[in-house]
Amino acid sequence: LDYRSTRFLMSAPNPEQLPPDEGAEAAFAGRSNAGKSSALNALTDQRQLARISKTPGRTQQINVFPVTDHQRLIDLPGYGYAKAPAALRAHWQQTLPRYLETRRSLRGLVLIMDIRHPLTDSDRQMLAWCAAAGLPAHILLNKADKLRRGPAGNALQKVRATLAREFPGTSVQLFSSTVPMGVDEARARLDDWLAG
Numbered sequence: 348l349d350y351r352s353t354r355f356l357m358s359a360p361n362p363e364q365l366p367p368d369e370g371a372e373a374a375f376a377g378r379s380n381a382g383k384s385s386a387l388n389a390l391t392d393q394r395q396l397a398r399i400s401k402t403p404g405r406t407q408q409i410n411v412f413p414v415t416d417h418q419r420l421i422d423l424p425g426y427g428y429a430k431a432p433a434a435l436r437a438h439w440q441q442t443l444p445r446y447l448e449t450r451r452s453l454r455g456l457v458l459i460m461d462i463r464h465p466l467t468d469s470d471r472q473m474l475a476w477c478a479a480a481g482l483p484a485h486i487l488l489n490k491a492d493k494l495r496r497g498p499a500g501n502a503l504q505k506v507r508a509t510l511a512r513e514f515p516g517t518s519v520q521l522f523s524s525t526v527p528m529g530v531d532e533a534r535a536r537l538d539d540w541l542a543g
């Protein structure tokens with residue numbers, strides 16, 4: 348797919364307001380500040396998308412980015428944001444697993460983590476929901492540019508080993524939105540899900 352053709356369609360406060368459950372979509376999730384907006388930006392080669400995700404009022408919504416008429420990227424609300432009201436957090440605790448389980452066009456979840464703080468409790472929660480839903484997950488260890496090559500490789504191996512034990516089948520790669528690095532590998536994974 349040509350991810351540079353990605354554009355913004357809409358923000359939905361709830362999964363019920365998403366476009367019709369047809370075609371194929373890949374969802375993006377991650378702890379706030381892990382670099383989800385920057386990763387979407389790098390993958391689509393479009394600065395505009397990240398800015399939309401950051402618009403006040405849209406950060407706690409689901410942003411829909413069609414790549415084509417039948418293939419979409421779905422930007423889920425960032426989690427672990429301390430300032431988010433408890434009621435809103437509770438809302439997403441209920442809403443996200445239901446979306447992951449019931450959305451038929453959903454092919455996989457891309458989970459963005461800061462390579463220096465991988466696999467937080469919230470990340471594990473997300474992976475557990477994917478496992479329960481039988482949904483494949485792919486992890487981007489973002490900000491890999493913050494580590495030297497050796498430590499980055501070690502972090503990758505460590506996460507890979509943990510995943511093999513706790514969430515078998517989950518794939519992981521190094522990524523950097525700023526270099527950029529790992530973009531082609533991530534696009535190939537998206538292609539597996541969206542173009543397959």
Ligand code: GDP
Binds near residue numbers: 379385425492493526
């Ligand atoms: P989000 O809250 O997950 O959408 O995170 P953002 O995309 O807004 O990124 C959070 C911060 O991390 C920003 O200051 C970005 O510039 C920075 N950032 C994001 N990706 C990278 C990366 O790959 N490398 C580095 N060094 N900084 C990054």
